Amino acid sequence: MSYYKSTTVTFCNDGYLVCLHRLFYSQTAIFAAAYKFTGKNIVKIFPMDERSIGVLFKPKNGRTLTEVENDAQIFVNEVLDQQIRLNLEREFGHIRDVIVEYAFSPVKKNF
Numbered sequence: 001m002s003y004y005k006s007t008t009v010t011f012c013n014d015g016y017l018v019c020l021h022r023l024f025y026s027q028t029a030i031f032a033a034a035y036k037f038t039g040k041n042i043v044k045i046f047p048m049d050e051r052s053i054g055v056l057f058k059p060k061n062g063r064t065l066t067e068v069e070n071d072a073q074i075f076v077n078e079v080l081d082q083q084i085r086l087n088l089e090r091e092f093g094h095i096r097d098v099i100v101e102y103a104f105s106p107v108k109k110n111f
Helices: 027-035 065-103
Strands: 007-012 015-021 041-047 052-059
Touching: 007 065, 015 065, 027 041, 027 052, 027 065, 052 065
Parallel strands: none
Antiparallel strands: 007 015, 015 052, 041 052
16 A cells, blocks of 8 residues: 655755645645745745645744744644635535625515
C-alpha cells in the first residue's frame, strides 16, 4: 500500500514550504487561503509536480521565522476551510438560491 502525505510544512529557503496535493485542494481554495496571509508574509504559489502545489511563506516586514512557521501551519487549516466551503457551495448552493428566491418573492395579499 502506498502512503502519501497530503499536506506537509517544511523549512525551506529562509521560509516555510507547504506542500498540498492537487487531488484534495483546488486552485481556487489555495489562492483564497493564501490571500489571507499576504499582508504579513511573502507568499509564492507554484506547481511542484503533476500531483503537488507548493506554497512558500517568507518573512515580510521584520517578522521572525517562528511567526512565519505559525502562519504556514494556520494556512493548512485555512486552505481546508476554503475547500470545504467550495465543496458545500457546489453541492448545496442551489438550496440557498431557492431559499433566497422564496424570501424575496412578492408576498401574496389576500384581501
